[in-house]
Amino acid sequence: MKVLKFGGSSVGKPERIRGIVSILKNYYASGDHFTVVFSAFGGVTDSLIEMSSLAAAGDDRYGEAFQAFAKRHQDAISELLPEGSLRTETATQIRKSHEVLKNLLYGVFLVREASARTMDYVLSFGERSSSYIITQTLKSVGIPAEFLDARKVIRTDKKFGGATVNFDKTYAAVRKYYSEHTDIQIVTGFIASAKGGLTTTLGRGGSDYTASLLGAGLDAQAIEIWTDVSGVLTADPRRVKKAFTIPKMTYAEAMEMSHFGAKVIYPPTLMPALHKRIPLYIKNTFEPDFPGTKVSEESSDGNTAVRGISSINSVALLTVSGSGLFGVPGTSARLFNSLAQSGINIILITQGSSEHAISFAVKPDDADGARRAAEEVFAYEIDRGVVNPVKVERELSIVAIIGENMREQPGISGRLFQALGKNGINAVAIAQGSSELNVSVVIPKEDENKALNALHEAFFLSDSKTLHLFIVGVGLIGSTLLEQVKKQNAYLRERLGMELKIVGMSNSRKMLVDVDGIDIENWQEALNNSGTDADLAVFVGRMRDANLSNSIFVDNTADDKIANYYEGILDESISISTPNKVSTSSSYAQYLRLKALATKRGVQFRYETNVGAGLPVISTLRDLMDSGDRIRKIEGVLSGSLSYIFNNFDGTKPFDAIVMDAKQKGFTEPDPRVDLSGKDVGRKILILARETGIPMESEDVSLVGFLPEGAMEAASVADFFSILKEKRTYFQELYAAAATEGKVLRMIATLEGDQASVGVQAIGPQNPFFGLSGSDNMIVFTTDRYGERPLVVRGPGAGAEVTAAGVFAEIIKIGKFLS
Known part of the structure; x- marks a missing residue:
């Protein structure tokens, strides 16, 4: 004998009931001996509670709720049973039953009270109606089914709303009844009876308990709980999207899971099955071939510690x-x-x-x-x-x-x-x-x-991890980063067990947050069509409220307003990766505060791309220092735009034409004075100084200007270029003075001791910066270990591809840290 139970979600609609009929036909055809317990149709118990509450409050709208209840069952009869005597008989019997319920509700309405005892009787109409209709439906397809009102066999005390079962009397009644009835019994779940025939209920989820009681009373071969999920899952799938079915677990494990909120198992269900050592299966009505979860006394797989x-x-x-x-x-x-x-x-x-x-x-x-x-x-x-x-x-x-x-x-x-x-x-x-x-x-x-x-x-999923990315700035660098992520995600999943999920993005106009993930293939369309007006405070607030594991905030901008949020973001245990130099080059106290906060919260604050774009400059410096080396001197061409300008300033083209060319290619800022002033390079050497432990402020960096008088004060970019053109002779003389000595001009940042400076220098062939080309950056570390031959890091120091790649690499490193 097997005892099967189908819950309310499984019998929520006529088409679902037809699916159950197909399952039971297969059982019947295979010769299995079984009995079936049914819950009320999905949502009916709540409907009965609602109409009772309305009636008890003197609200005559209870009648509307009752009519909807009655109509739903009559409609189910019409859909499930073919025309003929069986349908007529079923509809008549259900109508008579519901007339009793109607009168009962009217009584509640008159006395303005629905006691626990009355409510148990009211609620019994849900299971009694569904089970009777399904019994008749099974008969219509040739299955010899018989309706069994569980009040005939399950005995309890008079604790209405959650009665205590008398096991001895119940098991005796079950055995006696089944010995006298040979047809397949279709049993009402949830309900029972106390002394005197009073209707009681077994508590919400009591239909599972009914099945377990029948199984124990009949010494069943198995108890099968059919529901709308594929067994007991490793976690609540509504909260953990990657939860999966546990194939096998012990009674004790199942009890613990149910105690701590696993809704698929009603806790009292386990005790009768455990007492009789009857295996209990949790199966999915909508995937009947899926094996589901087996709960028994067998030990689970010893290789899996946590079930x-x-x-x-x-x-x-x-x-x-x-x-x-x-x-x-x-x-x-x-x-x-x-x-x-x-x-x-x-x-x-x-x-x-x-x-x-x-x-x-x-x-x-x-x-x-x-x-x-x-x-x-x-x-x-x-x-x-x-x-x-x-x-x-x-x-x-x-x-x-x-x-x-x-x-x-x-x-x-x-x-x-x-x-x-x-x-x-x-x-x-x-x-x-x-x-x-x-x-x-x-x-x-x-x-x-x-x-x-x-x-x-x-x-x-110890061999896999999902990183949740919130990206601000989806312009040139941000869009390039998204393209790199899209191309590399499959590799990351297969080789590193890491999946990058974009759950938030914002530009200056629109923002979008979706905790289920933004489709990276169509992110621009999603942002434009589904995004709301950009508001950084709201965006950060939504990121905080989402409270997702392994969250990373990626700032691809140079906006000082965004950097103001870093402290709060780190304090929420969210890691940061950014090429934005504002926070690391502001006050030294703030720099230390952000680093200390990241350490305190156990997250990462990464800014490798602050210096050298995608080049490993900061990480190389940290490695040198962590391994005990002493930094004597750092020199660097730290601007890709300035590198391009001075590498091409060879006397064949005017200086202003080269600057204009760099601007048009996107190497410089829209206003090239930001680059040519040396301030950006000054921020970079400041960051490197701080990384060596020097408590330096931005005003401590000496910026040696080289532009002609009036250039920096020009009213507009156009006026600035006019001044450069007027001063062509000035720049030509700078070049000629260097060339006469066989030297070239380079904008070089230098840190020696606690002194930092930035300025244009004329250097000869013996200098490592002499042979620079294109927009390359070069950083030269002179240390105790690298004294005679300094350590050189060289490569492209500007461009969306390399900067985005540097951010991407940091995201992966953060993911490894969080593993």
Whole structure:
């Protein structure tokens, strides 16, 4: 004998019921002996509660709700049963039943009251209607089905709304009934009866319990719970998109999962099955061939320590603390007895070995009652000051990792806390039993989704990781970065186990945030059509509120306003990658504050592209210093635009023509004075100085100007070029003076000791910068180890491709750090 149960979502519509009929026809054709339990049609129980509440409130709209309820069932009969006597018989019987419900609701309306006892009777009409209609439908296709009202066999006490089952009487009644009936029994879930024939219910989710009770009473071969998901998943799929089915788990693991919020298993269901050692299968009505999850006494795969991750969405944590608890026998008994007498259920308990404090979690609605009960029992100690007033923390959640094999594998707790820590999630309290069947952590409620995803990656997808990117600036550099990500994502998934998901983007006009991911193939269309007006504060706020694991903020701009948000972003445990030099070249105190904050929050603040675009300049400098080398001197051509200008200033073309050419090719800023002033290069040498540990400010960098008088003060860019043209002789003389000595002109930044300067220098063939070409940057490190022959880093120092590639490389490094 097999006992099958189909839930409300499985019987929500006539077409779904037809799918169930097909499943049962296959069972019948294979010769399986089975019985089937059905819930009410999807949404009907809520509808019955609604109409009862309206009636009890004296609101005659309950009649409209009833009419919709009755019509839904009559429509189902018309769709499921062919015309003829069977349809007529079914419609008549359901109409009579619903007439009783109508009169009952009218009585509620008159007395303005719906007691728990009345509500149990009202709710029974859901399962009784669905099960009877499905029984008749099965008969119409040739399956010998018989309707069984579970009130005939399941016996309970009179605790209406959630009755306690009398197992001995129930099992005896089940065995007796089934011994006298040979047809396939179609049974109402959820409902039962107490002494005197009073209708009771088994609590929400009670249809699963009905199936388990029948299975235990019949010593069934298996119990199958058919629902709308493919078994028990590693986590809630609504919150963890990459959750997958657990093929096999033990009763104990399933109980823990259900206790911590896994909705697919109703907790009492497991006890009868466990007692009789009956395997329980969780299967998907809409994927009947999928094996689902088997719950039994068999041990799960020993190679998998954690079987699932679950959570309780909302709890309050109460803490009783004080020196008066230390070493006092019976303290815990006093506390928990007082809570029990107040009818308060405790979800989690944790106590330090010093016994100085006891913390326990309860439902939020029970928090005030629990506090009063605890303070009453310790009133004497609180008055003496040896026990503190009870501390109540609200807006918390519990996440738990569950698995019987955790005890066999060391380091499980370490991985849990590492995953939480790297995502900035604070553990408010921790509980772990000696059996290590679960490790539970109380965390801020706002971090629940992030924690579930971070832990799921840590324990089930340790060879893969999703990085959530929020990108500001999708112009030349940003769009190039997106193109590089699009081309490389498949490689990253296959070789590095890393997936980059763009969940936010913004330019100066539009912004778009989508936690499910923005289609990188059509991001421009999505931004233009679905984006809202750009507002940086709102964008950062949405990024913070999304609270996604492994979040990275990418700033591809040079906007000082965006840099003002860095501190808040890092404080939210979000890593940053940026070519924007504003934050690292502002005040030294702010520079240190950002780096310290990143370290404190366990995230990354990366700005390699601040100096040398995609060249490994800062990382090389850090490697030298970390390995114990001492920096004597740093020299560099640190501007791709200035490199292009001076590399091409060979006397054949006027200086102004070369600058105009560089501007037209996009090498310079729209106003070339930003480059030619040396300020940008000054910011870069300032950053390198700070990386060596020198507490330098921007005014400490000496900028030696070379432009003719009046050029920097020109009213417009056009006027600036006019002055350059007028001063061609001045520039030609600069070139000639250098060329006469066999030298060339280069804009060079120098850091020696604690002195930094930027200026145009005439250098000879022996100088490493002499042979520069194109827009190359070159940085020369003279150190204790690289004294006679300095270490040189050279390559393209400007351009969207190399800058975007540098940012891309940093994103990957951040991803590896978060692994």
